[in-house]
Amino acid sequence: MYTYVFAPSALKELKKLSTDIRKRIITKLDHYTSSENPLLFADALVNHEIGSYRFRVGDYRIIFDREDEVIVVLAVGHRRDIYK
Template identity: 55%
Template sequence: MAIKLKEYSVDLLKYARKLINPKIGSYRFRIGNYRVIFDIDGENIIILRIGHRKEIYKDI
């Protein structure tokens, strides 16, 4: 997963999708069955959640 995160960081928005519910984060991308939910603050990527696709959106 760390390797994919590094690859995606080069052109992050190419792989990201904007989330409908901004309460949990602004964007997400997938790595296999896992999802990474994150925000962008200037040039910083703030990772908010990483989890399996079946679990990541629960408790929202």
């Protein structure tokens, strides 16, 4: 089973979001990491400078890397801002 951790910058970005968006993101992360292979829910990123994969949660994106069975969340934000 996978687990997830937030990079300090991602945690800072998460705290800036509204409470209901935060809950949706955490709920989705829990759902994805409880599955056998969370990468089935992810899309690979072309630009690997910001991360290797992304999850989509409505209009928000979770950018992450995978280290063994740990999802390292690198960035969280609205889709219009996250890739800049």
